[in-house]
Amino acid sequence: MKFGKNTASCALALLLSFCAVLSSASAEETAQAQAETQGIRVWVDSAYVDLHMGPGSGYPIKTSAIKGEQLQLLITRGNWVQVLFRGEKLWLDEVNLAFLLNADKTPFQQAGDSFDQYRQRDWEASFMYGDFNGASYYQVSAGYVFSPIVSSELSVGQASGLQADHQIVELSFYLSPFDHWQISPYFGVGGGMVRTNPKTILVQTEDRSDLITSAEIGVKYYLSRNFVARAAYRHGVISTSRNENDESITWKLGFSVFF
Amino acid sequence: METRLQRLFLSACLGTSLLFGLAAPIAAQEQSLKIEPQIERDPVTQDKLDDESFVFAVRGGLLSLNDFGSSGLAAAQLGYHINEDFYVAFDYAKAKAGLTSFEKLSGAAPLLTDEQRQWQYYGAQLGYVLFPGEVFLTRNYAMNSALSIFVGGGNVDFAGDNVFAIQAGSQFRVYLTDWIAADLVLSDYVFETSVLAEQKSQHSLSLALGFAVYF
Numbered sequence: 001m002k003f004g005k006n007t008a009s010c011a012l013a014l015l016l017s018f019c020a021v022l023s024s025a026s027a028e029e030t031a032q033a034q035a036e037t038q039g040i041r042v043w044v045d046s047a048y049v050d051l052h053m054g055p056g057s058g059y060p061i062k063t064s065a066i067k068g069e070q071l072q073l074l075i076t077r078g079n080w081v082q083v084l085f086r087g088e089k090l091w092l093d094e095v096n097l098a099f100l101l102n103a104d105k106t107p108f109q110q111a112g113d114s115f116d117q118y119r120q121r122d123w124e125a126s127f128m129y130g131d132f133n134g135a136s137y138y139q140v141s142a143g144y145v146f147s148p149i150v151s152s153e154l155s156v157g158q159a160s161g162l163q164a165d166h167q168i169v170e171l172s173f174y175l176s177p178f179d180h181w182q183i184s185p186y187f188g189v190g191g192g193m194v195r196t197n198p199k200t201i202l203v204q205t206e207d208r209s210d211l212i213t214s215a216e217i218g219v220k221y222y223l224s225r226n227f228v229a230r231a232a233y234r235h236g237v238i239s240t241s242r243n244e245n246d247e248s249i250t251w252k253l254g255f256s257v258f259f
Numbered sequence: 260m261e262t263r264l265q266r267l268f269l270s271a272c273l274g275t276s277l278l279f280g281l282a283a284p285i286a287a288q289e290q291s292l293k294i295e296p297q298i299e300r301d302p303v304t305q306d307k308l309d310d311e312s313f314v315f316a317v318r319g320g321l322l323s324l325n326d327f328g329s330s331g332l333a334a335a336q337l338g339y340h341i342n343e344d345f346y347v348a349f350d351y352a353k354a355k356a357g358l359t360s361f362e363k364l365s366g367a368a369p370l371l372t373d374e375q376r377q378w379q380y381y382g383a384q385l386g387y388v389l390f391p392g393e394v395f396l397t398r399n400y401a402m403n404s405a406l407s408i409f410v411g412g413g414n415v416d417f418a419g420d421n422v423f424a425i426q427a428g429s430q431f432r433v434y435l436t437d438w439i440a441a442d443l444v445l446s447d448y449v450f451e452t453s454v455l456a457e458q459k460s461q462h463s464l465s466l467a468l469g470f471a472v473y474f
Contacts, residue, residue, distance in 0.1 A: 040307060040308065053393065053401075053403060054391060054393075054403040054405075054434070055343060056343035056344075056388065056391040056405075057343065058343075058388075058390070058391035058392065059391050059392070059393070059403060060393065073308055074308070074309075075308055075309045075310070075311045076305070076308045076309070076310045076311070076312070077310070077311050077312050077340060077473065078312055078340040078341065078342045078343050079342045079343055080343060081305075081308065082437065089437060094305075097305060108304075108305075109304040109305065110304070110305050127347075127383045129412050135423075136412075136423035138382075138383075138412055138413070138423070158414060158421075158423075160414070160421065160422050160423035162451075162458070165421060199420075223341075224341070224342065225341060225342070227341055255347070257339075257347075
């Protein structure tokens with residue numbers, strides 16, 4: 001009865017940790033409240049700002065801070081900022097940061113233009129999902145951006161088809177000539193290796209590795225913060241040991257995070 | 260007469276020089292009191308705030324595998340909240356399949372080795388916070404909660420085969436504090452398998468309970 005044993009130990013471990021967290025939670029909260037005299041002190045400069053119970057407009061509004069009242073900004077999560085107001089931790093929508101003043105009565109400065117940050121990015125990581133010659137395909141990749149126009153990328157992909165699995169590793173170089181557009185097309189070339197593992201139960205076939213060279217055309221769409229949506233079409237030529245080369249066609253859709 | 264004029268002129272000179280001579284250090288002193296700060300002003304901006312949008316979760320629960328019964332599941336997840344509605348996450352889950360009814364009843368040699376019986380999933384998902392809200396523990400004590408739905412894709416390693424899998428499900432999260440939450444996740448892993456001779460699409464449902472920490 002492996003099932004029973006596993007489940008029991010899992011449940012016990014969870015129960016124990018649950019109790020531990022619950023008991024530490026209340027003590028921790030008081031300690032945190034005392035320690036958190038830091039944060040950024042700001043004053044409300046509009047008629048009022050709403051303060052929510054949680055980081056989202058779906059959470060109820062607990063109270064409002066009116067003009068001249070002081071808030072302490074603590075952390076951000078998503079597009080919300082946690083504030084300390086009259087000893088209570090509440091959440092303020094990021095758009096309201098425009099209505100706050102610093103101690104010296106200057107307007108509180110919001111985060112810089114994120115589209116500019118996107119154009120000046122150095123590193124980019126992507127996850128994409130799609131189709132490789134009729135097989136389900138997904139890839140993870142990491143890239144270095146030399147300039148807003150020139151970038152490089154190392155990608156590792158896995159295609160799972162009915163007849164065979166493929167693992168594809170490629171290094172690519174891309175050009176994005178219209179880097180200042182929010183929807184920006186790009187193209188590039190790359191090369192690497194394809195490892196093919198045929199899925200046959202009856203006939204024993206060997207795994208094989210072949211060279212691949214390919215060209216890609218795609219489009220990047222800057223979403224918000226440090227997220228970019230991305231769609232691409234890639235055409236590759238696989239140099240096999242047979243007399244003829246194979247072709248590969250990849251469609252993929254995904255997102256990138258930049259740093 | 261001349262000496263009188265000279266005396267007057269000299270005393271005037273002396274007076275003015277004394278006046279200026281005394282006044283100059285005072286003025287200088289006044290000037291030196293206005294100390295210009297040498298430090299550069301560091302503007303207070305939103306970027307100074309700590310961003311706690313990452314979340315790491317561990318869970319334990321049950322996974323039901325077609326033909327192989329139910330087994331214990333352990334899962335870990337690293338997520339990032341893009342905004343109040345969407346999050347992305349990388350998932351890893353592990354389980355060990357039990358015996359099929361055939362293996363139990365026939366007493367024949369097991370179909371899979373111990374290593375092949377290990378079930379593993381890794382992949383990425385996109386989640387949407389459908390119902391943010393509160394749960395009331397007592398009349399006056401409420402905790403934030405969120406019901407999310409998610410869909411993602413990845414790989415299942417099972418029975419010596421590595422296949423593509425789709426993962427979809429829902430997650431109920433209760434925030435114990437601002438940075439610790441309890442999770443209850445119902446998830447369906449859909450993948451093609453040919454382990455029992457025929458190729459078929461398999462739904463593996465899992466139910467897991469765990470904790471999430473924001474950082």
